[in-house]
Amino acid sequence: MKVYEELTAPVLDYYQLHRNVAEVMATGTPDAVFGNLLKQ
Numbered sequence: 001m002k003v004y005e006e007l008t009a010p011v012l013d014y015y016q017l018h019r020n021v022a023e024v025m026a027t028g029t030p031d032a033v034f035g036n037l038l039k040q
Contacts, residue, residue, distance in 0.1 A: 015021045022040040026033055 012021065022037060024033060024037045024040065028036075
């Protein structure tokens with residue numbers, strides 16, 4: 001978790017600030033997940 005907090009979280013924060021992040025439910029078949037992503 002330390003590596004995530006130091007290296008990944010700041011990148012996610014940057015993209016959230018610039019509204020370049022989509023949160024998608026990742027349950028279901030790959031096709032269903034992809035379909036949900038396309039709806040965003």
